[in-house]
Each structure stands twice: as structure tokens, then as C-alpha cells.
Amino acid sequence: MTRADTRQHERLARRGRIVALVIAGTMLVWLAAQWIGQSVGLPGRYAFLFDFAAIAALIWALVNIYQIWRARRTLQG
Numbered sequence: 360m361t362r363a364d365t366r367q368h369e370r371l372a373r374r375g376r377i378v379a380l381v382i383a384g385t386m387l388v389w390l391a392a393q394w395i396g397q398s399v400g401l402p403g404r405y406a407f408l409f410d411f412a413a414i415a416a417l418i419w420a421l422v423n424i425y426q427i428w429r430a431r432r433t434l435q436g
Contacts, residue, residue, distance in 0.1 A: 367434055371427050378423045381416060389413040 392409040 364434060371430055375427055378420050382420050385413050385416040
């Protein structure tokens with residue numbers, strides 16, 4: 360394995376950790392928003408706003424997971 364391959368693996372690993380943090384953070388924020396919204400009595404349209412924001416973050420994560428997967432396949436040959 361060359362030095363460039365090692366750097367690429369490290370970049371992909373860092374990117375994977377970021378994606379994992381985004382997924383975990385999205386779920387925590389979404390759960391907290393749902394709980395706080397219900398406790399405070401916010402209208403349902405705000406719940407949909409939180410839902411759509413969470414969906415957008417998860418779609419971003421899915422796209423990045425796919426890109427990481429493709430990059431790893433390319434590195435493996």
C-alpha cells in the first residue's frame with residue numbers, strides 16, 4: 360500500500376466518522392425536538408419542520424455513505 364493509499368484510507372475513515380456523528384446527532388436532536396415540541400405545545404407544523412430537517416440530514420448521510428463505499432471499492436481495485 361502506498362502512502363497516497365494510506366492517506367486516502369485515512370480521509371475515508373474520517374469522513375465515515377463524520378457521517379456517523381451526523382446520523383447520531385440528527386437522531387438525538389430530532390428526538391429532543393419532538394419531546395420539547397410536545398411539552399411546550401407547539402403546533403404540528405413545527406413537528407413536520409423537524410421531521411423534514413432530519414430527513415434532509417439523513418439523505419446527506421446516505422449520499423456520503425454511498426460515496427465512501429464507491430471510493431473504497433475503487434481503492435481495492
